[in-house]
Amino acid sequence: MTIMLYDLAGADGRRFSSNCWRIQFALAHKGLPYETVPTRFTDIASIGDGSHKTIPVIEDKGQHICDSWIISNYLEDTYPNTPSLFGEGGAQGPGRSYSQFLQRWGMRAISFPLLNVIIKDIYDRLDPADQPYFRESREARFGETLEQMVGDREKKVEGFRAGLSPLHTCLDDQPFLSGAAPLYPDYVVAAALLWPRTMTRLKLLGGDDPLSAWLGRMLSLFDCLAGKQPKEWDGV
Numbered sequence: 001m002t003i004m005l006y007d008l009a010g011a012d013g014r015r016f017s018s019n020c021w022r023i024q025f026a027l028a029h030k031g032l033p034y035e036t037v038p039t040r041f042t043d044i045a046s047i048g049d050g051s052h053k054t055i056p057v058i059e060d061k062g063q064h065i066c067d068s069w070i071i072s073n074y075l076e077d078t079y080p081n082t083p084s085l086f087g088e089g090g091a092q093g094p095g096r097s098y099s100q101f102l103q104r105w106g107m108r109a110i111s112f113p114l115l116n117v118i119i120k121d122i123y124d125r126l127d128p129a130d131q132p133y134f135r136e137s138r139e140a141r142f143g144e145t146l147e148q149m150v151g152d153r154e155k156k157v158e159g160f161r162a163g164l165s166p167l168h169t170c171l172d173d174q175p176f177l178s179g180a181a182p183l184y185p186d187y188v189v190a191a192a193l194l195w196p197r198t199m200t201r202l203k204l205l206g207g208d209d210p211l212s213a214w215l216g217r218m219l220s221l222f223d224c225l226a227g228k229q230p231k232e233w234d235g236v
């Protein structure tokens with residue numbers, strides 16, 4: 001049966017959520033048939049019984065499952081005969097906690113710092129129906145206007161790039177963060193970088209950055225699943 005993925009969509013339907021991209025990669029990695037449902041922030045309340053506050057949400061076997069980490073574990077447990085996201089031992093092996101560590105690290109080292117750089121670009125590329133909600137909710141949460149949040153962003157980008165050095169050293173020695181082939185940790189980091197690639201013209205990776213070559217490999221996976229998406233960056 002086809003799994004439905006409620007996937008955050010901006011103006012022109014572009015899919016930009018790193019939380020949702022993790023799940024698209026996970027579904028493709030497992031070779032599970034799925035369809036995405038383009039979903040705006042203001043549509044989330046109409047999913048299923050209306051109890052979900054965030055996406056991704058998947059609908060499978062008559063149930064709705066929310067939260068990217070819970071969904072990934074659900075897919076791993078429910079479809080054990082498909083390629084594992086976590087490597088040897090699947091959800092019972094050591095790769096599971098390594099993957100969770102990478103997901104948490106990715107939030108703090110990549111996604112949180114990036115928010116202060118690209119939040120206004122995100123706003124600009126949202127469906128007009130979502131813009132008032134996004135501005136009001138984020139300004140209330142952070143206590144600043146979107147414009148104030150992105151102040152001095154060139155300097156913030158320098159700090160952000162420096163924070164990526166653990167990834168560089170890893171990719172000096174191997175093609176993927178997980179070794180010879182990609183696993184969940186690669187999907188977490190790629191998803192985090194697809195977010196700015198889809199939503200801002202500010203180029204965050206240099207052309208000679210080893211991460212650019214790796215991102216190119218990630219974009220070509222699964223018949224260019226992510227590579228075919230609309231983007232704002234030149235090159236990768």
Ligand SMILES: N[C@@H](CCC(=O)N[C@@H](CS)C(=O)NCC(=O)O)C(=O)O
Pocket residue numbers: 008017018019020041044053054055056066067068069
């Ligand atoms: N921990 C959650 C976070 C999901 C999340 O924050 N999703 C955002 C979109 S990327 C969302 O749905 N936000 C709803 C809102 O701000 O109203 C996960 O990993 O799935």
